Amino acid sequence: MSASSDSQEPLTSRLTATIKSTADSLASTVKPAESELARWRRTFDRFATEEVEGKKYLTPSQFVDAIAPTDEGFSKIKREQYTNLFRVADSSRRGLVSFEDFVVFETLLKRPDADYQLAFQVFDVDASGSIDYDEFKAVLSANTAASGIPFDFDCDWMKLYVGKRGDRHVLGYHEFTQLIKGYQGERLRQAFHHFDSDGDGYINPEEFQRILVEIAGHKLSDSVLERLPTLCTMNPGRKISYSEVIAFHNIIREMDAVERIIEHAVRRSKDGRIDVSDFLNEAAGSMRYGMFTPMEANIIWHFASRGNVGASQRLALADFQSLLDAKWQPPEAAALTETTVSGGFLQEMAISTYNFVQGGIAGGIGAYVVYPIDLVKTRLQNQRSTVVGEVLYRNAADCVRKVYANEGGVRAFYRGVMPQLVGVAPEKAIKLTINDLVRKRGTDPETGRISLPVEILAGGLAGGCQVAVTNPLEITKIRLQMAGEITRAEGGGAVPRGAVHIIRQLGLIGLYKGATACFARDIPFSMIYFTSYAHLKKDVFHEGRRGKVLSFGELLTAAGIAGMPAAYLTTPADVVKTRLQTQARAGQTVYKGVSDGIRKILQEEGVKALYKGGLARARNALRILLDCSSRFGMVDSVAAAKGVSSLPKSLRT
Structure with a gap:
């Protein structure tokens, strides 16, 4: 044995x-x-x-x-x-x-x-x-x-x-x-x-190191094991007392409680940092009988601060990881491991390409699945309730029935889907990349925290930048979606034209008609969506706590919950955008812009008209849900394969 x-x-x-x-x-x-x-x-x-x-x-x-x-x-x-x-x-x-x-x-x-x-x-x-x-x-x-x-x-x-x-x-x-x-x-x-051969109650730093390696070497990271002798710097004698040895052993024995107290105290902190008094206060409030002594707290700070002892020194969660995680590596070692695993520039390019393709596939699937809902939404939004004659669609179900019966069956619901599929990959790549970039720049590297204004700004910039791709796609898609209805209204003699004809007809400037309305829709949508999505993952599903990585189902749920209110609340801008980008027919009100469109819709049709297709847009959040949950789930997998899981827990998110 x-x-x-x-x-x-x-x-x-x-x-x-x-x-x-x-x-x-x-x-x-x-x-x-x-x-x-x-x-x-x-x-x-x-x-x-x-x-x-x-x-x-x-x-x-x-x-x-x-x-x-x-x-x-x-x-x-x-x-x-x-x-x-x-x-x-x-x-x-x-x-x-x-x-x-x-x-x-x-x-x-x-x-x-x-x-x-x-x-x-x-x-x-x-x-x-x-x-x-x-x-x-x-x-x-x-x-x-x-x-x-x-x-x-x-x-x-x-x-x-x-x-x-x-x-x-x-x-x-x-x-x-x-x-x-x-x-x-x-x-x-x-x-x-x-x-302690002379019985003075002190041992040398090297002897302390031998004892801890023997008793608890498997519970401490290499970084902490190497720095064990530095504990002697906490007292002027340059030796280590039995009290300090027992205090350090108590920390190891209660490491789960130490980690829990630190995480709770950091979450309550406004700046994501805590000092010794914050730790002791949290310990006193969360433990019924046991308490950590000031010496034990000072030892925790000694190793978390790399020997820069000071009870008033405020540390972030990442500072404690070398003590809390036996597999912790210094940032430079972790970066070296990641670089070694990644295989250099070519593999990085391959991963980026994979990200783009994966995002495009996920976006394409989402766009195709919900496209019939989007077509119904467009038809309902463009329907003016004050035009002369009978209202064509009484509700969404009536719209589905009439499109199916009068415009060629199931195929009619996918008219205009190809431009959507072609443009979905660059659209998602722009939006997700800009959001990630701004969030990364605005995140405190030590605490891993990002302020709410920066989160909202990141989402807004992402939504604004995507309009460069979104608007031409939207106007082409909308005109294709309305082609069957227009042909039927004009007696059915004209044959619906394709995307190429519409692009030639509009020209470069015409492809950006209604761009202001597109900005008014996409910027607030992304502000709401990305901010809500991030907080749902962190605060509801506890991503990153104790190294937790969310499952695909959790990502899917977070994306859906974030997407539905974002879609519904931005419906008025979407209604105006749809009407600006659709060819107006005889007898229909012409809108000069977003504010003019909102004013005239309110005067002629009431507030309810601004939320036409709102429920369909909420259901359409399934597309966003598939886009982002697939994309972020894939990124987590790639990150794990590259060795990112070896980074401190607070930085894995």
Whole structure:
């Protein structure tokens, strides 16, 4: 039961982290539509190649392949260390794991106390259901010998659990869990005493580093491990006291609470930064009984600020990541990793091209799906309720029925769709790129925060810039959508003309007729949409918190919720734009511009007319939903492939 030669972490700490990483890895493969037994059978059959009497078994290496995460950097646990769990799964001690053994092991991992259960079985060498002193000593001795820091198994602390020599009793499961929970504290005390040879209550920085690497090296990033000796700079003696050692160990032990308190305090902060007093206030308000001491808070600030100690120093969430995340890398190392993975300029170009194509496909699908709704919306918006004669369409359903019956069936609903499909990719590329660029420039690189005015500005600029592509597409599309109605109104003798004829007829200047109305629609739409979308992801679905990456369904929902009010509220500008860009027929009011159009519509038709097609535009938000959720979901995947997930959690969004 020896540890791997390159490992110095005690078995108890390492085993807990190994079990948690195994459980997380296996849980990540869960597919709700499949039964657990079927999933376990598939995993077993994939790796088991050893056959004995026609039955498959997993060898130790195959078992590790089946349960270990593919990333060896997970919690700094090496793949070789998973062999400790093989000894648990191999209940018959034959060096092979059957499918039945694998099922028992997987079932055990699902228990809430799985880490303690598996640890108990590792220490229970003779499988007697209890652990005696000799078993506990043998297993731990084999795994701590490499560190060079002795542990006295005959200490008073050990006697409290198993009794004194000659009168020792065995430990059941529940007693064992309490012993394991307190073991690291005793290990820390003995290690400090070992190095404090003169008994003055201080040890050298290098000795402190050895102790922490031995006890909790897998819980700290390389950056923090390298800077452990700098803790001595917090006092004038250039040595480290037992109080400081205990304080740092308490921080590690309560790292989840530390992270939660810091995140809550940062969210409440106006500028995204906090000082020591903010941390202590948040801790006092959120913890019923436990509290962090001023020394512990100062140590957190010492390592988060790279040694620039100061209780008044205000730090952002990104500053704490080197302490909170064991896999944290310095920004320059993370950038180097990203550059190495990305493969240089050509691959960056390939990724950009992929982004453009993916966005175009997503936009094209959205445009095609909702195009019939858009056609109905255009017909209703252009219908004047004060013109002489009967109103052609009573409502949307009546419009659908008449278009289908009188203009050629289903094909009539897709008249003018090709220009829309051709222009959707550059339109989305412009809008999304401008929004991303402005948001990036306006985001604080340390806190990852962006002010609401900058968010609104980014959306507005994105909407304004897209008009260069949107307006020619819109006027061409609208005239094609209205062609069937005009032909029918004129007696059906004329054949509807195509997009090329309309473009030639309008000319370059004519293609931008109604551009002011297009600006009046697209700028506020993008202001509302992009701002709402960003806040829904962050505040409702909690993107980025504890490294959370939103699912496609969550992105889809956020996009839909943001798009519908944005579409409906900008309907008046869309109504005016539609009427400005449509060929006016005899008897219809002519509008000189946006303000003139709104004034005349209000006078002649009332407020209700300004919201014609509003519900159709809200439904049309499905197109925006597909565009952006697909695009952003794809970007997340590309970013993960490029190694962006190694960046601090606060910067992943």
